[in-house]
Amino acid sequence: MGANVILKERMSELGLTQDELAHQMNVALEALGGRPGDVSARTVRNLLNGSTRRPIGRTCAALEAVFGCPVSTLGFDPPRTAARAEDSVHRRTFLVVATGTAVAAAVPPGRSRLGQSDADRFHQEYAELLRDDRLGGARRVENKVVELAARIQFSLAAGGASDRVRRQLYQLASNVTCLAAFAAIDASAPQRARARLDAALTLAGLARDSEAMYRVWDHLMLTSSQRENHAEAAAGAEVMKRSSVARRDPLYASLGHMRHANALVRLRQPAESLRALHLAEKAFGRARDERPSAWIAFYDRAEFDALSSYVWTALGEHARAESCLHRTLAAVPGDRIRDKALCTAHLALCQARQGRWNWPARPEAGHTTCCRRLPDRSARRTRLPEHAKSSRPRARRRPRS
Numbered sequence: 001m002g003a004n005v006i007l008k009e010r011m012s013e014l015g016l017t018q019d020e021l022a023h024q025m026n027v028a029l030e031a032l033g034g035r036p037g038d039v040s041a042r043t044v045r046n047l048l049n050g051s052t053r054r055p056i057g058r059t060c061a062a063l064e065a066v067f068g069c070p071v072s073t074l075g076f077d078p079p080r081t082a083a084r085a086e087d088s089v090h091r092r093t094f095l096v097v098a099t100g101t102a103v104a105a106a107v108p109p110g111r112s113r114l115g116q117s118d119a120d121r122f123h124q125e126y127a128e129l130l131r132d133d134r135l136g137g138a139r140r141v142e143n144k145v146v147e148l149a150a151r152i153q154f155s156l157a158a159g160g161a162s163d164r165v166r167r168q169l170y171q172l173a174s175n176v177t178c179l180a181a182f183a184a185i186d187a188s189a190p191q192r193a194r195a196r197l198d199a200a201l202t203l204a205g206l207a208r209d210s211e212a213m214y215r216v217w218d219h220l221m222l223t224s225s226q227r228e229n230h231a232e233a234a235a236g237a238e239v240m241k242r243s244s245v246a247r248r249d250p251l252y253a254s255l256g257h258m259r260h261a262n263a264l265v266r267l268r269q270p271a272e273s274l275r276a277l278h279l280a281e282k283a284f285g286r287a288r289d290e291r292p293s294a295w296i297a298f299y300d301r302a303e304f305d306a307l308s309s310y311v312w313t314a315l316g317e318h319a320r321a322e323s324c325l326h327r328t329l330a331a332v333p334g335d336r337i338r339d340k341a342l343c344t345a346h347l348a349l350c351q352a353r354q355g356r357w358n359w360p361a362r363p364e365a366g367h368t369t370c371c372r373r374l375p376d377r378s379a380r381r382t383r384l385p386e387h388a389k390s391s392r393p394r395a396r397r398r399p400r401s
Contacts, residue, residue, distance in 0.1 A: 002050050003048060003049050003050050004047060004048055004049075004050055004074070004075040004076070005075070006073075006074055006075035007047060007048055007074050007075055007076075008048055010067055010074065013191065013192065013195060014067075014192065014195065015142075015184070015189060015192045018041045018044040018045055018048070019041045019044075020143060021044050021066065022039045022040055022041050022043060022044050023143075023147075024066050024146070024147065024150070025037055025039040025044075025059070025062035025063065025065075025066055026038070026039050026062075027147050027150060027151065028061070028062045028065035028066055028150060028154070029058060029061070029062050037058070037062060039059065039062060043059070047059075047063075047076075052076075053076060053077055054076065054077040054078070055071065055076055060076070060078065063076075065150070065154070066150075113160045113161060114155060114156070114160065114161035114165055114166075114169070115161070115165060116165060116168075118155065118165070118169075119165055119168045119169055119172065122148070122151075122152055122155075122169065122172055123172055125148055126148065126172060126175065126176055126179075129141060129144055129145055129148065129176075129179065130179070141179070141180075141183045142180045142183035142184060142187070145176050145177070145179045145180040145183065146177075146180050146196075148176050149173050149176040149177045149180065149199075152169055152172060152173040152176065153173055155169070156169055156170070156173075167206075167207050167208060167209065168207075170203050170204075170206040170207035170209075171203075171204070171207035171209045171212045173203045173207075174200045174201075174203035174204040174207060174209070174212040174215075174216065175200075175212060175215065175295065177196050177197075177199050177200035177203060178196075178197070178200045178212075178215050178216060178219055180196045181193040181194075181196035181197045181200060181219050181223070182219055182222075184196060185219065185222055185223060185226060188226070190223045190226045190227045193219070193223045193226075194220075194223050197216055197219055197220050197223065200212075200215075200216045200219075201213070201216045201220075204216050210243060210244045210245040211245050211252075211293060211295075213243065213245075214240060214243050214245050214246065214252060215295055217236050217239050217240050217243070218236075218240060218255070218259065220236050221233045221236035221237050221240065221259050221263070224236060225262070225263065225266075230263050230266040230267050231267065233259070233262075233263040233266075234260060234263035234264055234267060236259075236263075237256055237257075237259040237260035237263050238260065240252075240255070240256035240259060240260075241253055241256030241257055241259075241260060242256075243256070249287070249288075249292075250283040250284070250286040250287045250288075251283070251284070251287040251288075251292055251296060251299060252296065253279075253283040254279075254280045254281075254282075254283035254284040254287065254299070254304070255280075255296065255299050257276045257277070257279040257280035257283060258276075258277070258280040258304070258307050258308070260276040260280075261273045261274075261276035261277040261280060261311050262307065262310055262311055262314075264276055265311050265314040265315060266314060270315055273311060273314075273315070274311075274315075277308065277311050280304075280308075281304075281308075284304055300331075301327075301331060302327070302328045302331035302332050303328075305324040305325070305327045305328045305331075306324065306325065306328045306339075306343055308321075308324045309321040309322075309324035309325050309328070309346065309350070310346075312324065313346070313349075313350060313353075318350045318351075318353045318354050319354065321346075321350045322347060322350040322351060322354070325343050325346055325347040325350065326347070328343050329343050329344065329347065
């Protein structure tokens with residue numbers, strides 16, 4: 001009796017440990033059946049080591065809900081009583097939008113119709129997760145966000161809703177999944193982030209929301225850059241700047257041009273990159289003063305200068321990059337600890353490339369201690385941009401006698 005290699009690979013793709021898979025299966029069972037599940041890490045261990053080749057019906061339903069595919073494709077034999085159990089409970093077939101796979105799962109009878117209060121409740125949970133994300137802890141936030149996205153999708157599958165509420169929930173599910181993808185990007189796990197974003201793209205399409213689609217393409221561009229596939233990143237930025245929301249709102253157009261400039265400079269196209277940077281600045285200047293949507297609110301003047309500094313550094317214009325970073329550090333709020341740490345490190349690298357090996361001159365209060373105040377290990381693991389790694393000063397070899 002051999003180990004279930006297929007299940008182990010699927011868990012690795014999603015970044016799930018045995019305890020985390022057991023937790024997500026219990027969440028799925030509670031959403032499907034109305035009562036908490038009793039799956040333990042030992043249950044998952046038996047599934048992995050081959051001791052359990054034919055799981056019971058509830059375990060099958062939980063596995064199918066978490067992975068979005070039939071148990072037969074996870075290396076298991078379907079339960080013999082599956083067909084008979086179908087007649088004794090109320091079931092319905094719903095579409096697991098995270099993968100587009102049809103899965104038969106149990107739902108309790110008589111579920112009430114979803115209303116605006118349900119959408120508001122899910123949105124409140126999402127807002128709390130956004131606050132947790134600002135405090136750091138990528139993996140912890142990612143697991144919570146995946147759980148919330150699953151509950152939103154199960155609620156949509158199990159209950160009816162008006163078109164307006166349904167589109168709101170699909171949009172929220174897409175945004176929640178994007179947050180999970182960004183946490184994976186922050187943890188330097190681009191493959192896991194890409195899987196999350198494939199799901200988010202489907203959800204944004206079901207919501208028929210251009211802002212949600214734009215956000216997915218933005219994160220896809222970041223994932224491509226992290227994998228050093230800069231041609232794909234440039235293509236993703238093209239989609240961003242040509243989207244309908246970018247045509248309506250110059251702030252979205254500016255971010256699309258800025259992402260395009262950063263991708264082009266790494267494709268060794270300096271003239272095109274500078275042109276894109278100029279278009280980004282021009283569109284940013286046309287942006288309205290009214291408060292932007294919650295997601296793109298991060299793209300303020302400080303963020304614009306920080307992203308511009310990456311372009312100037314890649315072009316070898318370290319003095320201009322330093323000027324941008326000084327403006328960024330002066331404007332970044334004190335609670336954005338990771339942003340301050342990354343900008344301070346980048347500023348030190350820019351000065352080192354100019355032959356100045358000391359710490360940034362007269363840093364603002366808190367800059368020298370921000371790295372020690374990072375919340376946890378996953379936040380400290382955030383990767384520097386590729387150009388920053390190449391700018392890291394190297395120790396000189398001592399000449400041989």
